[in-house]
Amino acid sequence: MNAPLAPGFVNGDVSFWYRSLGVPSPAEPLAGDVQADVAVVGAGYTGLWTAYYLKKADPGLRIAVLEKEFAGFGASGRNGGWLAGLLPGSAARYAKRHGRDSAIRFQREMFAAVDEVIKVAADEAIDADVVKGGLFNVARTPAQAARLRAEIAGQRAWGWTSDDVDLLSPHETATRIRVEGALAASWSPHCARIQPAKLARGLAQAVRDLGVTIYEGTPVTEIGPGRAVTPGGTVRAELVLRCTEGFTAAVPGHHRDWLPMNSSMIVTEPLANWDEIGWDGRELLGDMAHYYMYAQRTADDRIAFGGRGRPYLYASRLDDRGHTHDWTVDALWRLLTGFFPALRETRVEHAWSGVLGVPRDWCATVGLDRRGGLGWAGGYTGHGVAAANLAGRTLADLSLGRETGLTSLPWVGRRVRRWEPEPLRWLGVHSMYRLYRLADAREAGGMPRTSVLARIADMITGH
Structure with missing residues (x-):
């Protein structure tokens, strides 16, 4: 490995986000058969938000959440901390079957989901290091600058206004974040920085406080109408909701539904030379490269910096411990120091990886087969922090039999062909x-x- 490593460097161990919190041991597993009204498979953001809104709407519901490891073990505790109001997929594809107005309404709901998460975090006293600094997308080559301008023009065509996204000049770009070689940038207010594991841990506690039981250390070996089967017993319920995102390929019968795509991150030591970088607004940082990156300035003044690394393991295998290949750590380090040459003397303190769910058409979906009692949500293609909240509210409305504005959004009931x-x-x-x-x-x-x-x-x- 060529990247400079700090003393005590850790590779994997879930993620850096648990370093200050401690990696939790799973709570009590399921021990025996249980009868519930709703069984939720997966205790990541989607499953936790679904349980939260269901229990808020109907406190009498018996809800059992089943989790193989611990709540927030997967992408919910490993992501880049982008609470971003970005569509989990293509507006044009959503509009193709449901119309332009439906896709625009979906986008507005995604914007609103950012504020909804912030509100619930405040209401539930969840300290997740939230700063709504917006999203800063930078272009470093002429081709990237052309794509940036085209992207903004496309967003205007889908109803984004100048209040939703703004094109910055090189001077304005440099006054926000001093990225080496930046030609232009855009900024959108619809994004907030979070500490992902803190949000997952706080949301899990809020769900438990409402009276929902989360069975951890409880892998689900079979999902079928009216049942979720585990080694410790079977949960029988009128509704069984699959909220497994990047781990969906491990669920029997769903191996090719969503492709588990790997994403990797590194984090620096705490930095002192912020005057050379800027970044005072704590914006989320992305770029217009094809092999794109994503980053945040953390609450303790590090840079957490991510990218695709080695994107996919043969036969949809999962490395669920988060270990990151040396090649990927070096590649992320080179990219980070290309963005910020002043960091060349800084060291990497932690590296980790996680998986996200990718449907065949790269568009997320939420649905419920009422006759079979089986529901699902996910396939966020990397935009899941805010999308999981909207999906949880939508899945809750579907489960309760409500016809709302959310249940008519264009991702509801979408089905696409499986991966090859x-x-x-x-x-x-x-x-x-x-x-x-x-x-x-x-x-x-x-x-x-x-x-x-x-x-x-x-x-x-x-x-």
């Missing part, structure tokens, strides 16, 4: 990301428009 069998999906995903890396390298040479290699990559997997 191996080795096709491994070849497709790895080809896509190799082409993206090559496209970024070509664009770094100064070409004024998006490389054709990136367009070929999009075509391969329907991204």
Whole structure:
């Protein structure tokens, strides 16, 4: 490994976000058969939000949440801390079946979900290091700048106003965050920084306080109408809701529903030289590269910096301990110091990885088959922190039989074809990301428009 490592460097151990909190041991597992009204499989954000809103709406409901590890073990405790009002998928694809107005309404609900999470965190006294500093997307090559302008024009066409996203000049860009080689940037207010594990832990406690039982250390081996089967017993319930996101491929019968995509992060030591970087507004930082990055300035003044790394393991295998390959740590370090050359003397204190769920058309879905009593939500393609809240409220409304504005959103009831069998999906995903890396390298040479290699990559997997 070439990246400089701090004393006590940790690779994996779930994520850095648990470093100050301590990685929890699972609570009591299910021991015997249980009868419930609703069984929720998965105690990440989606499952916890669903249980929260169900119990708030009907305190008499008997809700059992089943979790293989501990609440917040998966992507909910490992993500980049972007509470972002971004659609989990393509507006055009959502509009194709349901119309333009429906897609625009969906986007507005996503914006509102950011404030909803912040409100609930305040109401439930969840200290998740929340700062609503917005989202800062930077372009560092002419091709990226062209894509940035095109993206904003496209957002305008889908109802975004100048209050929703603003194009910044090079001077305005530099006054916010001094990214090396930045040509332009955009800023949107619809994003907040969070500490993901604190949000997951606080939400789990709020759910327990409402009277919901979370059975941890309880893997679900079978999901069927009216039942969720575990080694310790079976939960029988009128409704069984699958909220497993990146771990969906491990659920029997769902191996090819959503592809488990790996994303990796590193975090620096606490920094003192912020005057060379700026970043006073605590914005979330992203870029317009194809092989894109995401970052935040943490509450204790580090930079947490992420990217795709090695995106997919053959046959949808899962490395659930969060270990990150040396190659990925080095690649993220090179990218970080390319953005901020002043950090070359700083060291990496922690590296970790997690998986997110990717449907075949890269658009999330929420649904409930009332006849079979089976529901689901997820496939957020990396935009799950806010989307999980909206999905939880939507799944709660569907479960309660309510017809609301949420239950008519265009992601409700969407079904897409499954991913191809191996080795096709491994070849497709790895080809896509190799082409993206090559496209970024070509664009770094100064070409004024998006490389054709990136367009070929999009075509391969329907991204």
